[in-house]
Amino acid sequence: MTKSHWAIFTDNNSLKGDFIHSLQKGANNDLKELKDLNGALFSKKVLERFIDEEDRHDTKVINVGKNQSVKSMSSGEQKKALLNYLLSLNPDFLILDNPFDNLDVESQADLKVRLNQVRMDVIIVQLISRKEDVLPFTDRFAKLTGKELYFYDNSEQLTPIELPKSFDKSIPEPPFHYDYDKDILIELKGVSVKYLDKAILQNIHWSIKKGEFWELRGRNGSGKTTILSMITGENPKGYGQELYIFDNKKGSGESVWEIKKRIGYFTPSITDKFTGYHSVEHMIISGLTDSIGLYTKPSEIQKRLAKQWLQLIDMWSIKDHLFHDLTMGQRRLIMCARAMVKHPPLLILDEPTAGLDDQSAALFAALVNKFAKASNTTTIFVSHRKEPGLNPDLIYQLEVDDQGSKGYVIKN
């Protein structure tokens, strides 16, 4: 019998966790046909749980028979491994929570082919925040608002995206001056990286200058994280190579702490570190002190700066709200402003829009455009999607081949 497949749209206001939980428990009254069936969940959180188990107990579950740890796989490789494992459990339905996030175009296509192959055997319930992610064979549509499910005949009936007004206030001034005045911040001259016998990067030349706005693009596994982690000092592969970070050759006794001081870094998982009760205002101020939370009374200058940033992102009226009570889109904007507040010489935004709905992603891109143009900070935005509205000056494109990825500079 042909099965029906669902696309359930979610946005910042959807109580997605509760919905997933009720589906898995067979307690959801809206999708009655799934009630007595056996469901499996494909989500980022499930993947993280397997990675954590592997880290702590050395248990292999989704990568049985493979030499590589799940953590070191690219996003495409991780998702493939998770899907194969879940399908081996023979579920009646599969809940896919934003399955295409973090995947490049080719890996998205691979995943779509695989899902198309299994759609006769398993009901697919897709929870998605981007319209372009709807699987072509989907025939049932709904939107989750709060905990209510509203049904539609097709995805076109859902509300169109309203593009945000661009931020009309100016970017607040830098709070202090960094003692780095050279034009080139980062330089890779013929850098190559191998893991075991596998070539990952091949003869990479990339010169990153003051004030530039870059997008780093490349398919899953092309080596984007490898390059970024060599820059931030977390990956030793750069030692002994012609890699210059703030004018210091890698491995020449440079201080990792000095490097980190000059880099603002944001990736969505950083948000998870802030588990305590922090107000919105304190979150911004903690960007000036590099701390998780605030342990001393903020100065008037710090408070004034936080006010300017919150006015810019239109959140001054909620300055006393608790960060963890906000929607995901609001939290991301705050975290982004938090990374910008010091005007670091280099700002790295690693897949910052993953999991956001169209509207929140557009707002986020507008903030990044504004900051990148109006500040002296060099910005590197890493994303798999061509982010609508993002307007970088330059693109560093990694192209994979058998000898590892090569890099090309494209002027936008």
Ligand SMILES: Nc1ncnc2c1ncn2[C@@H]1O[C@H](COP(=O)(O)OP(=O)(O)OP(=O)(O)O)[C@@H](O)[C@H]1O
């Ligand atoms: N410690 C490691 N050991 C073995 N292989 C590794 C290790 N770290 C990364 N790799 C491999 O290097 C390649 C590049 O990985 P990297 O994470 O840099 O890619 P990426 O472009 O950031 O991918 P994604 O977009 O999926 O995050 C992948 O094939 C990955 O499996």
